[in-house]
Amino acid sequence: MNKEKQKYLADLKVLPLNWSEVFEEDGLKCLVRRTDMGHVNGYVKVPVDLPYKERSSFGEFAEENFSVHGGVTFTGSLEMLGQEGYWVGFDTAHCYDWTPQWNEGEYKSVDYVKGEIKTLASQIKKHFNGGVLFE
Numbered sequence: 001m002n003k004e005k006q007k008y009l010a011d012l013k014v015l016p017l018n019w020s021e022v023f024e025e026d027g028l029k030c031l032v033r034r035t036d037m038g039h040v041n042g043y044v045k046v047p048v049d050l051p052y053k054e055r056s057s058f059g060e061f062a063e064e065n066f067s068v069h070g071g072v073t074f075t076g077s078l079e080m081l082g083q084e085g086y087w088v089g090f091d092t093a094h095c096y097d098w099t100p101q102w103n104e105g106e107y108k109s110v111d112y113v114k115g116e117i118k119t120l121a122s123q124i125k126k127h128f129n130g131g132v133l134f135e
Helices: 003-011 052-065 110-128
Strands: 020-025 028-034 040-045 074-078 083-090
Touching: 020 110, 028 083, 028 110, 040 074, 040 110, 052 074, 083 110
Parallel strands: none
Antiparallel strands: 020 028, 028 040, 040 083, 074 083
16 A cells, blocks of 8 residues: 555545535634545635625636635535535645545645645635725
């Protein structure tokens, strides 16, 4: 068994398949989720209620302006996970990431993803400081 798979199996004890953990970072609601495919995703809730007509523009803005592992790969609702509001997120299933399906690269743990969530939350909070939607 390779080292990355060992890290993954140990990390499954921290957050099992299809489980999520909600927490607060820098005053913002955050969520870390292990998918059914085994990789871990991170999300931060946008601290304002974005009007529906502004969501696609904000999604483009987030992809271009927020720096996180692999880039922003998700903007939208997490209602399927029982969460309200508009969220910005990223995943750890890129060609350079180890996953159970792709045995190359480096495995990104729950702790790693929480660190990236902290970085993303800081960027989002800085951007929305003062209630500005986007520039």
